[in-house]
Amino acid sequence: MPIHVCLAGATGWAGSALARAIATTDDIVLTAAVARRAAGQRLGAVLGEPRLDCLVYATAAEALAQPCDVFFEYTKPDMAKANVLAALDRGCHVVIGTSGLSDDDYAEIATAAQAAGRGVLAVGNFALTAVLLQKFAEVAARYIAQWEIIDYARDTKPDAPSGTARELAARLGRIRAAELTVPLEATKGVPATRGARLNGMQVHSVRLPGYTIALEVVFGMPDQRLTIRHDAGASAEPYVAGALLAIRRVSGLVGLHRGLDSVLELE
Template sequence: MTIQLCLAGATGWAGSALARAIAQTEDIELVAAVSRTHAGRSLGEVLAEPRLTGPIYATAEAALAAHPCDVFFEYTKPDVAKANVLAALERGANVVIGTSGLTDADYAEIAATAEARGRGVLAVGNFALTAVLLMKFAEMAARLIPQWEIIDYASDGKKDAPSGTARELAARLARIRPSALTVPLDETQGLVETRGARLAGSQVHSIRLPGYTISVEIIFGMTDQTLTLRHDSGNSAEPYVDGALLAIGKVGSFMGVRRGLDSVLEI
């Protein structure tokens, strides 16, 4: 059975790589795309890929109204992502979220709508399979090591902080336990802000500099020993394609919200 897909953010850095990969698949059909910049054109024309025949719309609402779909893939910006996801759920689509910056409150609202509509939402902070493995390894380590801190690296132009990857990692570790602090934050001498932000029980530091694409690092510490886990992405969006395709195929297999690609994989 072919999955009918609507892709929001189809002409962006990550979205265009995913669209080109979909053009080579046989079980996913990209029926519509969302891009304000290229609205009114065909996606194949914009991406120079003739196998992509779906039209581009300026808004998710317009695309969903014209082309009912099985899966809506959200790959835009935080300020419109929640509205896009809710609109897709109301139209009866399952949703994959690749946009970072949504809060826990946003996900609570999305979860309520998904449950009410009997649809699935898979939110993935990072589709790279190496990032998925980092999170699994970090969960294993957190069960044995009580102290850690997360460092989130991205380019100087990335506006949201921390990244979706760091948010997802902190949320997952919170289900195990909060990271212990030898010196409580309110007893810090000097600038407490230099200790990072307390997010879901983890200290998180966001670095934004030229030269980085997307990286996340978690450092676990015990007496006289440390463990460092790190995922680094290069300049292309290719690392995210395989995971995104897996997410599209799996999102219809459950109801409600799941966070993390590994939540639908057997690892």
């Protein structure tokens, strides 16, 4: 039996690439799509892919009237939580690709997922190089006590830090808090220039033209430094394979899981 998917954000930069990839699979079928501006049209007509025959709806609530196994959230932070909770209420498993959700948002989603007995897989970045950055950084944090995260994105990205940076901070924070030689309260000048304290470490967000997505974590020890960095190009293709994998694996989960490595074997 194919996996029936409702894709929210189906005409966006990443969502449209995922939709086109789903059209080429034998085991995943799009049963509904969400894209306000294209509502009422067939997704295939909007994307120029005739194999995508599902209808586009203006809201997730409308799209979820069509039965599906997995709801894929690829919209905006101000809509994402409500969409995810609605999908869980309908009995769907959920994959979250939208960035900008807070730790409080995820706590609420975790409670709802557990109550529904459904899996939610929240992935800040579906690219394999980003997944490996997270794993390598976790190893480094066990041996090096001081580090800071730098999050880069295009100038039009409204949320900061990115979902990728939030996910990394959450993971490293479970290992330990990053030490500061000079406490923030002892900073001379403008303490805010030291970045935001998130999950026990400093996080800096840069928003400039010329970037798509990049993430850097810098570890420091006396007379030595380790930098681990992920850079993404302008194409959405690096995220497609990971997104398809998430769709195929999320039904084996219960509750909230963060990071694509939740369904990968990287040990």
